[in-house]
Each structure stands twice: as structure tokens, then as C-alpha cells.
Amino acid sequence: MFYDEFLREFSFEPTPCQDNFFRGVSDFLSTDDGDIMVINGYAGTGKTSAVSAVINALTKRRFRCVLMAPTGRAAKVLSQISGKSAQTIHKGIYRQKGVGDNGWGQFSLAPNKFKHTLFVVDEASLIGVDASSLANFGSGDLLSDLVQYVRNGDDCRLLLVGDSAQLPPVGMDESPALDRNCMDLFGGVSYLSLNTVVRQAEGSGILQNATALRTDLDAGRLAIRTEGFADVKRIGGGELIDALNSAYSEFGEDETIVICRSNKKAVRYNLGIRSMVDFKEEKLLRGDKLMIVKNCYQFLDEESPMGYIANGDVARLERIGNFEDRYGLHFASATLTFPDYDDERIVAKVLLDTLESDSASLTSQQQSALYEGVNEDYSHINSKKRRYEQVREDPYYNALQLKYAQAITCHKAQGGQWDCVFIDCPFWEDEMTRDDLKWMYTALTRAKKKVYLVNFRDAYYI
Numbered sequence: 001m002f003y004d005e006f007l008r009e010f011s012f013e014p015t016p017c018q019d020n021f022f023r024g025v026s027d028f029l030s031t032d033d034g035d036i037m038v039i040n041g042y043a044g045t046g047k048t049s050a051v052s053a054v055i056n057a058l059t060k061r062r063f064r065c066v067l068m069a070p071t072g073r074a075a076k077v078l079s080q081i082s083g084k085s086a087q088t089i090h091k092g093i094y095r096q097k098g099v100g101d102n103g104w105g106q107f108s109l110a111p112n113k114f115k116h117t118l119f120v121v122d123e124a125s126l127i128g129v130d131a132s133s134l135a136n137f138g139s140g141d142l143l144s145d146l147v148q149y150v151r152n153g154d155d156c157r158l159l160l161v162g163d164s165a166q167l168p169p170v171g172m173d174e175s176p177a178l179d180r181n182c183m184d185l186f187g188g189v190s191y192l193s194l195n196t197v198v199r200q201a202e203g204s205g206i207l208q209n210a211t212a213l214r215t216d217l218d219a220g221r222l223a224i225r226t227e228g229f230a231d232v233k234r235i236g237g238g239e240l241i242d243a244l245n246s247a248y249s250e251f252g253e254d255e256t257i258v259i260c261r262s263n264k265k266a267v268r269y270n271l272g273i274r275s276m277v278d279f280k281e282e283k284l285l286r287g288d289k290l291m292i293v294k295n296c297y298q299f300l301d302e303e304s305p306m307g308y309i310a311n312g313d314v315a316r317l318e319r320i321g322n323f324e325d326r327y328g329l330h331f332a333s334a335t336l337t338f339p340d341y342d343d344e345r346i347v348a349k350v351l352l353d354t355l356e357s358d359s360a361s362l363t364s365q366q367q368s369a370l371y372e373g374v375n376e377d378y379s380h381i382n383s384k385k386r387r388y389e390q391v392r393e394d395p396y397y398n399a400l401q402l403k404y405a406q407a408i409t410c411h412k413a414q415g416g417q418w419d420c421v422f423i424d425c426p427f428w429e430d431e432m433t434r435d436d437l438k439w440m441y442t443a444l445t446r447a448k449k450k451v452y453l454v455n456f457r458d459a460y461y462i
Contacts, residue, residue: 001026001029001030002025002026002029002030002054002057002058002061003022003023003026005057005060005061006022006025006026006053006054006057007022007053008057009052009053009054009056009057009060010022010049010050010053011049011053012046012049012198014050015046015196015198016196017045017193017194017195017196018045018046018050018194018196018198020192021039021050021192021194022050022053022054024037024190024192025037025054025159025192028157028159028190029058029063029118029157033188033190034187034188034189034190035150035151035156035157035158035188036147036150036157036158036160036183036186036188036189036190037157037158037159037160037189037190037191037192038124038160038162038177038178038180038183038189038190038191038192039051039159039160039161039162039192039193039194040162040163040164040178040191040192040193040194040195041161041162041163041193041194041195042163042165042194042195042197042210042211042214043163043165043207043210043211043214043441043445044197044198044204044207044208044210044211045194045195045196045197045198046194046198047161047163047194048081050194051081051082051120051122051161052081052082052083054120055067055082055084055120056082056083058118059084063116063118064114064115064116064117064118065084065117065118065119065120066092066114066117066118066119066120067079067082067084067085067086067087067120067122068086068087068088068089068092068119068120068121068122069086069088069089069121069122069123069415070088070089070121070123070124070126070127070142070415071088071123071126071310071312071414071415071416072088072306072310072312072313072338072340072341073312073313073314073340073415073416074122074123074126074415074416075087075088075340076340076341077122077415077416077417078120078122078123086122087305087307088306088307088310089121089127089142089146090107090137090142090307090308090310091305091306091307092149093109093110093112093138093145093146093149094107094108094109094110094137094138094145094307095107095108095109095110096297106136107136107137107138108138109138109145109148109149109152110149111152112149112150112152112153112156113153114153114154114156115153115154115155115156116154116155116156117153117155117156117157118156118157118158118159119150119156119157119158119159120159120161121146121158121159121160121161121177122161122162123161123162123414123415124160124161124162124175124177124178125162125163125164125166125167125168125169125175125177125178125414126162126169126175126414126415127142127143127146127160127169127175127176127177128142128143128168128169128170128171128172128175128176128177136297143176143177143182146158147186160177160178162175162177162178163178163445164178164179165213165214165217165438165441165442166414166438166441166442166445167410167411167414167435167438167439167442168438170411197211204229204231205225205226205228205229205230205231205232205451206229206231206232206444206445206447206450206451208225208229209224209225209232209444210441210444210445212225213437213440213441213444214441217434217437217438217441218434219437220431220432220433221431221432222427222432222436222437222440222460223460223461223462224453224456224460224461224462225461225462226453226461231447231449231450231451232450232451232453233450233451233452233453234452234453234456234461235452235453235454236454236455237454237455240422240454241276241277243422243452244256244258244273244277244422245277247420247422247450247452248277250420251418251419251420251449251450252419253289253406254289254339255418255419255420256406256418256419256420256421256422257406257407257408257413257416257418257420257421257422257446258273258406258407258408258421258422258423258424259407259408259409259410259413259421259422259423259424259443259446260407260408260409260410260424260426261409261410261424261426261439262409262426263357263358263359263360263403263409264358265407265424266403266407266408266409267356267357267358267403267404269406269407269424270403270404270405270406270407271356271404273404273406273407274404274406283352283355284317284320284332284334284352284355285317286317286318286319286320287316287317288316288317288404289314289315289316289404289405289406290314290315290316290317290336290402290403290404290405291312291313291314291315291402291403291404291405291408291412292309292310292311292312292313292314292315292400292401292402293311293312293354293360293361293401293402293403294311294361294362294400294401295308295309295310295311296308296309296348296398296400297309297398298348298393298395298398299346299347299348299398299400300346304341304344305341305342305344306338306341306344309346309400311361312412313338313340313341314338314339314340314405315336315337315338315339316336316337316338316339317334317335317336318334318335318336318337318345319334319335320332320333320334320335320350321333326373326396327369327370327373327374327396328366328369328373329351329352329353329362329366329369329370330351330352330353331349331350331351331352331396331399332349332350332352333347333348333349333350334347334348334349334350334400335347336348336350336400348395348398348399348400349395349396349398349399349400350399350400350401350402351399351400351401351402352402353366354401354402354403355402355403355404357403361401362401370396370397371391371397374391374394374396374397375387375391377394378390378391378394407424410439410442410443413442413443413446414442414446416446417446417447417448418446418447418448419447419448419449419450420447420449420450420451420452421443421444421446421447421450421451421452422451422452422454423440423443423444423451423452423453423454424454424455425453425454425455425456425457425460426439426440427456427460
């Protein structure tokens with residue numbers, strides 16, 4: 001039914017694998033055999049172009065498509081490649097209904113009012129179960145909630161697109177949305193794979209090395225090839241500053257990122273870049289690129305496209321002042337814009353203690369001290385309920401926890417893409433686990449144009 005139209009929107013001669021993809025999606029949309037399709041597409045197989053062709057063809061047919069992704073960065077990438085609006089899954093399927101026992105917003109599954117609609121979800125490997133703060137959303141199981149939401153609509157279907165060679169969600173061995181054993185439990189699921197590297201990728205060292213990694217994830221060793229490739233370069237630590245300066249000049253700061261294995265290493269990189277590349281001496285300055293490291297459900301209008309400020313969202317600092325110390329912590333008032341959400345601007349309290357901390361966010365001790373301190377400020381309120389309401393609305397209690405964002409962990413980078421990526425060597429042994437190689441594959445495939453491999457030993461090259 002749609003096959004010929006998919007081909008017309010595709011800019012290349014399809015590989016047999018891509019042709020099978022177009023036929024499979026056409027059958028999926030034209031029959032009543034099931035309402036969920038899982039597309040596992042590896043780097044270099046033309047997945048992005050193929051999915052874009054499907055979206056464009058359906059749009060021209062006035063077949064409604066809703067585009068979503070697990071993170072703001074991933075939603076922005078999906079929007080750029082498709083030319084259509086995309087949003088986070090959380091923004092799309094949840095609505096705030098009240099406040100939970102932890103003081104944060106409580107979100108329930110929204111009614112699905114769509115009819116005859118295809119929901120396309122990219123970066124599905126990131127969809128998992130969040131046992132912490134995101135449990136305030138629905139059941140706490142994002143995948144189950146997504147499926148239920150889609151099925152609550154009138155003749156709606158779900159297309160999950162991802163790459164099983166990437167890192168699974170934190171704390172999981174596999175990505176549930178791409179795992180047959182998990183997805184079969186929902187029933188009505190069909191599967192397709194894109195695993196043939198297209199001709200256009202053959203000259204790319206990034207994609208050639210990524211393909212070698214994912215086809216041999218159980219090898220237990222890293223074998224990187226740089227010879228003959230202009231887009232993959234190995235450098236030592238002594239060359240890093242010059243290479244970063246060159247990348248900032250060629251690609252821009254927003255399109256350059258350093259990927260590290262740990263928060264501790266990311267902090268070291270960020271401080272070094274600020275000092276030796278940007279020549280910044282003050283802790284925070286206008287234009288600084290910052291990352292939010294804890295979910296926040298305050299400071300946004302109800303109609304904001306962000307939905308909430310998520311762990312991993314990147315912001316630009318426009319203004320900062322009113323520095324003060326309270327509860328054993330350091331605060332300021334800041335104006336921030338969020339480039340992944342059309343530069344939405346907010347004014348909020350921010351916490352400075354996390355900027356240079358080796359921990360991912362405030363430690364449990366610091367978080368407890370903050371709560372106790374804020375709670376004490378409202379001790380004059382006799383009503384426990386009213387005191388609780390004041391605490392959860394308190395600007396200090398809700399202050400945004402920040403880190404510098406020139407260097408980030410691989411999990412934080414997942415779902416995003418940058419023109420230029422620096423990968424800090426995370427390995428200390430010759431023998432590596434499957435997870436180690438998935439980490440490397442994920443880091444490598446964040447790059448669109450160039451990769452610098454920093455301090456990788458000779459043993460890792462061929």
C-alpha cells in the first residue's frame with residue numbers, strides 16, 4: 001500500500017535490507033496483524049534516511065505521525081533529520097495530576113485522543129524502567145506506559161526504532177524495547193533489522209570501526225583502524241588542547257563534545273577545558289554550557305514544550321547573580337536557555353556545589369541536609385500538610401543542580417549526536433567485556449563528522 005511512496009521519498013537505491021524494511025513497514029501499516037513494530041538498525045545501515053522517507057511519505061498521504069524520543073537531545077535530532085516536530089516521550093504521554101510523597105510532581109498517563117496515528121519513537125534503546133525519580137511518571141515503567149498509551153488510542157500503532165549494539169539503560173543488561181523476550185509479552189509485535197552497511201558509509205572510518213565493533217562484541221578486545229580514514233584520529237594528552245581549539249574553530253563549541261567513562265573524569269576535563277582552552281577563571285560566566293544533573297519539575301509553565309527539566313538537559317547561562325550560602329550549600333539566581341527546546345528561557349535558583357563534584361549530583365547526605373534545613377525554615381507552620389507544601393515549592397529545595405557540559409559521560413551523551421567527538425580512553429586492560437565494547441560503540445557513533453581518540457594505547461589499534 002505504501003511501498004512505492006516510501007521508495008519515492010528515499011534518495012538512494014535501496015539495499016535489499018532497506019527494501020525489506022520498506023515492504024515490512026508498508027505491510028505493518030496496511031494489515032491488522034499487529035500494532036507494534038520494532039526496528040533494530042545499526043550505525044551505517046541507512047536507518048535514519050529510511051525512517052525519514054517513511055515519515056515524509058506518510059505526511060504527504062495525510063497519515064498522521066507523532067514523533068517522540070526518550071530525551072530532549074534525541075527528540076531534537078529526530079526533528080532535524082525528519083523536518084517534523086518531535087517531543088520527549090514523557091511530554092507526549094504524561095500529564096501532571098498532583099504531588100507525590102517525595103515532594104515532586106506526580107504524573108499520570110494522559111488520555112490518547114489520537115485516531116489512525118503512527119507513533120514513531122527513536123533511540124528506543126534508551127527506554128527502560130527508572131527506579132528513582134522518574135517513578136513519579138505513571139507506573140515507573142516507561143515502556144509499558146508507552147505501549148498502553150498508544151493502545152488507548154483509536155487504531156494507533158507504534159514504531160520503535162533503535163540500535164541494540166548501544167548501551168542499555170542504566171542498571172539493565174539489555175534494552176527492553178529492542179529485546180524480543182520482553183516485547184513478545186505485549187503481543188502483536190513484529191520485528192525488522194537493518195544490518196547491511198550502505199555504500200555511502202564505506203569511506204567513513206567512524207562507521208567502519210563501529211561496524212567492526214558491533215559485529216564482534218564478544219571478541220574481548222578492541223581493534224581500531226585509523227589508517228586511510230580522515231575522520232578518525234588518535235592523539236595523546238599533549239595534543240588535546242590544540243585539537244580542541246581546532247575543533248571549536250571548525251565545528252563550533254555546541255557541535256564538539258568530550259565523552260568520558262566516569263563523572264570524575266568528566267569533571268577533570270571540564271575544569272581543564274575552562275582553564276586552558278576557554279581561559280575562564282570565574283566559576284560561572286555568561287555563555288557557559290551547563291548540564292542539569294537532577295530532574296526538576298518546577299520553574300516551567302504548564303504549557304512548556306519541555307514538560308519538566310530533565311537530568312541530562314543542556315542549558316546556556318545568560319545571567320547569574322545573588323550568590324549566597326545556605327544549608328551548607330552554595331546558591332545563585334540564574335537565567336538559563338535550553339537550545340534543545342527552541343531556546344526556552346527560565347529564571348531559577350541554581351546549586352553550584354555539583355559543578356566540580358565527582359558525584360553525579362548532590363550526595364544523599366547533602367540532599368538530606370538540604371531537606372532538613374528547608375523544612376526547619378517552615379517549622380512555624382503547625383499544619384504538617386501546609387508545611388510540606390511550602391517545602392516542595394521552596395526555590396532552594398528545587399534549585400537546579402548543574403555541571404559543566406563540555407565533557408560528559410557516555411550515558412549522558414546517548415541519544416545525541418555531535419559533529420566532532422573526543423573519546424577519552426576508558427580501558428585499562430587488554431581483555432574487555434561485551435559492555436565495554438558497547439560503551440565504545442555508543443561513544444563512537446555519537447560523532448557525525450570526526451572522532452579524536454585520546455590516550456588509547458597501541459594495543460587497541462590494528
